[in-house]
Amino acid sequence: MICCSIGSTKIIKYHLALSQIYHSITCYFCFETFEVDLEVDDHFNGHNDEIYDCVVCCNPNRIEYDVYDGEVRGIVVGDGNE
Ligand SMILES: [Zn+2]
Secondary structure, X not given: OXXXXXXXXXXXXXOOOEEEEEEEEEOOOOOOEEEEEEEEEOOOOEEEEEEEEOOOOXXXXXXXXXXXXXXXXEEEEEEOOO
């Protein structure tokens, strides 16, 4: 009997390819440190910016960052009121 493994490969598809990355940032307004969770698609490369309200003073912080290979780099925190 010939044993053949061809055709038995399983392909597992992941429908959700989002990585949640927790990052500590310093508030633009009150200089307190708080955590934001950045949702990054594993296949996304490029520039992103989002507004997060500070958990301490509630002012909007604009968070700009670059994503390469699922890694967040170069986070810049600025004024989200513009
Ligand atoms: Zn603040």
